[in-house]
Amino acid sequence: MSINLDVLNRRFENEAVESLLACFLESHKGRIALASSFGAEDQVLTDMILNIDPLGKIFTLDTGRLPEETYALMDQTNRKYGIKVDVYCPDRTALEAMYQAQGINGFRDSIENRKTCCHVRKLEPLRRALSELEVWITGLRRSQSPTRETMRLIEWDEGNGLIKLNPLIEWDEERVWDYIKTNKVPYNVLHTQGYPSIGCEPCTRAIREGEELRAGRWWWENPEHKECGLHLKREKQ
Ligand code: SF4
Known part of the structure; x- marks a missing residue:
């Protein structure tokens, strides 16, 4: 697919997200x-x-290991907007x-096991979801973690062969919460209990003061490993 990302990014960099x-x-x-x-x-x-x-189409990956609070929010979101978010589950055989x-908690034993688990529970279902799309929208923000600093507003996702749109890439946390409060948007109660970033229940903990926002994800690993593979950067210009 031939797209000029620099032109597209310049065109939209000062536009409102809406x-x-x-x-x-x-x-x-x-x-x-939206994923x-x-x-x-x-x-x-x-x-x-x-x-x-x-x-508008919204989908989620139900890994089977999500916190109860996330399922409650899924239900609340469906009810508020009168929708059913599309759910992609892991392949049963895999x-x-x-x-x-x-074993059931093998992801704690090695990075390799953890990556296998993320592949089976997240990456393969994500690829299935993306195979039907030309554009996927994400909620990534640059300031969330060191692994996201080079991400752009509009990118080409080489691995999945489609455009990746990161509308909130320049937003800070305060702006996110201002929008939520102003517009009475439902949110995960775990955010009020020290969880800025929420993934699978066994791989997410609350963070301590001064820790970076994704410190509670796979906290037993080094920061450079702390992506599940959903957002590995392999775009072309
Ligand atoms: S976050 Fe943890 S439980 Fe969830 S898919 Fe990755 S390793 Fe498995």
Whole structure:
């Protein structure tokens, strides 16, 4: 696919997020979706997208290991907006094989095991979801972690072969919460208990004062390993 990312990024860098979303939702109708893990940023984008297009597509990856609070928020979100977020689950055969190979909590035993678990429970279902799309929307923000500093507003996701749109890339945490409070957007109660970043229940803990925002994810690993592979950067210009 031939797209000039520099031109696109320049065109939209000073636009309101809602304008950017409206433009992409219209030009890629039916082939664009938000990948939501029900984090604060995803909830902001859910609200914006459904205000623009009540039929806007939102999907999530149900790893089978999410916290109860996230399932409660999924239910609350579906009810508030009158939608059913699309759910992609792990492939049953791969899940059963992984269990036989590494046990139920093998992800704690090695980085390799952890990456296998993230692959089976997240990456493969994500690839299935993205195979139907031209654009995926994420709630990534540059200031969330060192692994996200070089991300851009609009990128080409080489690994999955589609455009990746990061509308909140320049937002800070305060702006996210201002939007949530002002617009009465539902959010995960774990955010009020020291969890700025929420993933699977066994791989997420609350952070301590002064720790970076994703310090509570896979806290037993070094920072450079702390991505599950969903957002590994392999774009071309
Ligand atoms: S975050 Fe943990 S439980 Fe979830 S898929 Fe990755 S390793 Fe498995």
